[in-house]
Amino acid sequence: MIRKAREWLQNKVFYTAWLLLHITYQLQLEIRDFLRFNLRYVSKRLLSCFPLYSQQKELVDFVDEVSKLPKVPKHLAISVVPESQESVLSMLLNKLWQSQTQLSNTNSNKKDDDLKEIKCDGMNLQTIAKVVAWASAANIPVISLYDYNGILKTRYKELGGYIQEEIIQDFWAVKKTRANNDPPIVKFHNVHKTNGYTNGINGTKALDTVHIFVFREMMGNPTFHIAEAKTEPDLLLILGNVKSTLGFLPWHIRLTEIHWLPSLKRIEMCDFLGTLYKYAKCQQRFGK
Amino acid sequence: MMAASETLLEKLFRKILQQGSIPNHVALILDGNRRYARENNMQTIEGHRKGKNTFKKLVNWNAICGVKEVTVFAFSIQNFNRSTQEVNDLMALFRSTIHEILGNKEIMTNGRVQFIGNWPLFPKDLKPLISKLMVDTRNNTKITVNIAFAYAGRDEITSGVKNLLHGVANKALTLSNVNEDLLDKSLQLYSMSPVDLLIRTGECRLSDFLAWGSSDHAVICFRDEYWPSFTYWGLLECVFYYQANKFRIQQDFQEEEKNYQQSWKFLSMLKKGLWKTVENHDERQRNFGVQ
Numbered sequence: 193m194i195r196k197a198r199e200w201l202q203n204k205v206f207y208t209a210w211l212l213l214h215i216t217y218q219l220q221l222e223i224r225d226f227l228r229f230n231l232r233y234v235s236k237r238l239l240s241c242f243p244l245y246s247q248q249k250e251l252v253d254f255v256d257e258v259s260k261l262p263k264v265p266k267h268l269a270i271s272v273v274p275e276s277q278e279s280v281l282s283m284l285l286n287k288l289w290q291s292q293t294q295l296s297n298t299n300s301n302k303k304d305d306d307l308k309e310i311k312c313d314g315m316n317l318q319t320i321a322k323v324v325a326w327a328s329a330a331n332i333p334v335i336s337l338y339d340y341n342g343i344l345k346t347r348y349k350e351l352g353g354y355i356q357e358e359i360i361q362d363f364w365a366v367k368k369t370r371a372n373n374d375p376p377i378v379k380f381h382n383v384h385k386t387n388g389y390t391n392g393i394n395g396t397k398a399l400d401t402v403h404i405f406v407f408r409e410m411m412g413n414p415t416f417h418i419a420e421a422k423t424e425p426d427l428l429l430i431l432g433n434v435k436s437t438l439g440f441l442p443w444h445i446r447l448t449e450i451h452w453l454p455s456l457k458r459i460e461m462c463d464f465l466g467t468l469y470k471y472a473k474c475q476q477r478f479g480k
Numbered sequence: 481m482m483a484a485s486e487t488l489l490e491k492l493f494r495k496i497l498q499q500g501s502i503p504n505h506v507a508l509i510l511d512g513n514r515r516y517a518r519e520n521n522m523q524t525i526e527g528h529r530k531g532k533n534t535f536k537k538l539v540n541w542n543a544i545c546g547v548k549e550v551t552v553f554a555f556s557i558q559n560f561n562r563s564t565q566e567v568n569d570l571m572a573l574f575r576s577t578i579h580e581i582l583g584n585k586e587i588m589t590n591g592r593v594q595f596i597g598n599w600p601l602f603p604k605d606l607k608p609l610i611s612k613l614m615v616d617t618r619n620n621t622k623i624t625v626n627i628a629f630a631y632a633g634r635d636e637i638t639s640g641v642k643n644l645l646h647g648v649a650n651k652a653l654t655l656s657n658v659n660e661d662l663l664d665k666s667l668q669l670y671s672m673s674p675v676d677l678l679i680r681t682g683e684c685r686l687s688d689f690l691a692w693g694s695s696d697h698a699v700i701c702f703r704d705e706y707w708p709s710f711t712y713w714g715l716l717e718c719v720f721y722y723q724a725n726k727f728r729i730q731q732d733f734q735e736e737e738k739n740y741q742q743s744w745k746f747l748s749m750l751k752k753g754l755w756k757t758v759e760n761h762d763e764r765q766r767n768f769g770v771q
Binding site for chain 1: 495496497498499500556557558559560561562632633634637683684685686687688691692694696697698699700701702720721723724725728729
């Protein structure tokens with residue numbers, strides 16, 4: 193009896209310790225990301241008071257730094273984690289919010305539906321476009337975009353528009369420093385339920401069957417072309433705190449460097465540059 | 481399994497972690513032996529020996545934590561491109577390790593050992609030893625240890641696909657039978673459960689390891705230290721990491737599972753209803769004397 197009681201108490205104590213450990217860990221992750229992002233934001237705002245600082249200069253410095261790197265990926269893959277999934281705390285809040293909306297009035301108006309859609313997607317297309325523009329500024333010729341739910345592929349036109357805007361905005365800032373003015377090839381992977389397994393079964397190297405847009409220089413009307421690019425990603429960046437490839441084409445990432453970046457809402461150019469530094473340092477031995 | 485020596489703090493942390501879910505299948509890429517040897521002014525083979533010692537402890541650590549399956553990337557097909565001297569030294573090391581395992585009563589009675597990889601590429605003198613180990617441990621169930629030897633992920637998928645193609649060519653299968661599940665089960669002697677946690681020391685890439693098995697929902701943990709320096713604490717940290725990330729990853733798969741179960745529930749109710757209609761119709765026919 194006493195032994196059972198002792199075991200019961202021991203289990204309770206261990207369970208409480210386990211819970212506290214995980215809650216503390218998640219909280220410190222959130223706080224660390226929050227502080228890092230906001231400190232950078234505040235310092236940028238302060239710097240913008242000075243006449244010599246500008247976002248364009250930041251971009252030019254970024255391009256300068258990248259040009260000094262010994263190697264840059266030829267094919268960059270970006271896997272986007274929905275904001276709703278990156279933090280356990282936000283997932284719990286999201287669940288509560290969804291259960292609330294189910295309990296409340298079901299006859300919502302269109303505005304509420306749009307809001308719901310945005311919250312369910314949890315992806316800021318403008319930020320994704322920024323990341324693609326940075327990759328383009330870094331002279332990365334091929335960029336693959338992926339998300340497990342296939343949202344990016346279904347919203348590729350909207351995303352294409354944002355990418356176009358970002359590249360035009362950055363064009364004159366990077367034109368002088370970049371040797372190659374060719375626009376990037378952007379590839380979209382995946383539709384929901386058609387994950388890497390099914391692609392493998394279909395025997396496709398999925399690269400051959402994906403729509404690709406080539407953005408032409410903004411001299412005249414932009415044209416979209418379907419083109420093919422048969423390379424495997426050199427670097428896979430996962431935007432979010434989910435430590436998994438989440439089904440990204442398993443056949444194609446055998447030699448790909450995998451790194452994680454902060455989530456969409458907190459990613460900065462310096463984070464992206466940091467990953468390029470890490471990639472430049474890595475050594476491929478190919479088993480030898 | 482052999483009782484590994486745990487310090488009090490390690491035991492406490494392990495007991496706390498065991499309140500949450502422990503990964504069922506842990507995969508490890510044992511990388512960094514040569515770099516470890518270089519940094520510690522040792523010969524390359526010494527680095528590999530240190531790596532072997534860490535591997536022996538690893539299986540015990542996993543058994544203590546409650547992991548049911550462990551897969552290690554011991555030697556890839558591309559490793560055959562190393563210098564002849566190094567390859568010969570490594571083969572000699574594998575030979576001695578297999579002899580040690582064969583002589584270890586505890587492993588031989590509790591652990592199931594499976595070698596995964598391209599069997600024709602295995603050295604001829606190692607094949608009898610590997611066969612003996614696999615046959616003698618085939619019925620053990622406590623823990624499964626898969627050793628990836630002469631292995632590459634693409635090679636594994638290709639050979640699985642070839643097996644299915646032969647089946648279709650020999651009319652043992654039709655094309656409609658071919659699906660993910662069948663391919664998954666055709667890859668190895670014993671089907672491996674999906675990888676829950678993949679650990680790699682030294683680098684940040686998968687190097688063609690378990691491309692199929694780790695694709696969907698494995699938590700990936702890249703460690704900075706080299707394999708010989710990997711410790712029990714490192715494993716416990718990775719398990720903690722797995723628990724912290726599992727919830728996020730599993731969310732999507734739980735949604736899929738829920739939808740799948742919902743569809744099946746609907747279908748079985750629909751079919752029940754349809755059968756009832758058919759049976760009712762049949763009863764009415766009998767009541768009116770129509771057969």
